[in-house]
Amino acid sequence: MTRQALLTLAEDLSRQNGFDAFSYADLSRALGITKAAVHHHFPTKAALAQALVDDYSTRVLTELAALNGHPADQLRRFVALYRAASADGTRLCLCVAYGAMPARQSEAVQGAVAQFHTDVTAWLTPVTAALPAVTLPAPALLALVEGAQIMARAAGTIAPFDAATQPLLAQLETPV
């Protein structure tokens, strides 16, 4: 389905170089269709951004909701999820990419990004609260993994992400 292929491609390009870094021409070229065909699926670029962030939020929050088990395991898998999203320092979380330059997006997209942060923080809150060995509350944990993604992206390798999150994972090994 062309619409899904467009979403997949546009999300990847957004997370790699930002929403302003690709054009309808880029999308059409990659899929072997014309720009007009892309406009058929997403009339404006703002509509495309909206669809991207809605899809992304739903997908990630569903993944988080499926992370059952011990809080220590949940937090480990949370960090692993953000680590995988970094793709060896070549990508960012979509909401980090869009959240860094909010003025380039519609109000609706800005709101969806803010909601994503609220929802992830809400998921993290009981997890970290159940872990006395972890010294950081939910907002700090989210800032840590998002900042770790930025540093990895800037370096072009995953190493800074691991350096930044290693102490957190070490705290999880500490017997309570």
Next chain:
Amino acid sequence: MTRQALLTLAEDLSRQNGFDAFSYADLSRALGITKAAVHHHFPTKAALAQALVDDYSTRVLTELAALNGHPADQLRRFVALYRAASADGTRLCLCVAYGAMPARQSEAVQGAVAQFHTDVTAWLTPVTAALPAVTLPAPALLALVEGAQIMARAAGTIAPFDAATQPLLAQLETPV
């Protein structure tokens, strides 16, 4: 001096909406000169980015080097510096803005951003090492304040920055 005015303006615009979000036309309009005059000072946009990141790195690293006193005070003022740079959730550190979309920059600028992260981490390392109450090493501290800036920028207010850094500042109050 026109050159300095251009640097000040371009840095502000870069930190507000990113390097791709302003044009030579924007700069010339704001300063009441022509685009050609802007090109006289910075022949290409890549040259402008290079000058911006060099200026910024020098300035911030000089500020850090001037932060004497107890390690606890140094770390408090480090967080305050990143908090001020957020400008109530309307700006980012220049190296966060450029580091988030490195492929939009020249290799030289990418290298300068990476060097900035290395230098700030090097400054932080002995500071946090001298503070047993602080549970995070230097790379994690830098990721924390950078992620806190992203969340504040996405929300458009400083509140997420404070929520993310509050536990760290609380650790500094703990008597060793």
Next chain:
DNA sequence: GTCTATAGACTGATAGAC
């Protein structure tokens, strides 16, 4: 759902006069 063709605005950049 895809195409051709086009519109109008903007982009970074250059040549050459003053």
Next chain:
DNA sequence: GTCTATCAGTCTATAGAC
């Protein structure tokens, strides 16, 4: 150091045929 004038290329978006 600033100007006028201009360039070729790109951008998002639209109209209308198939």
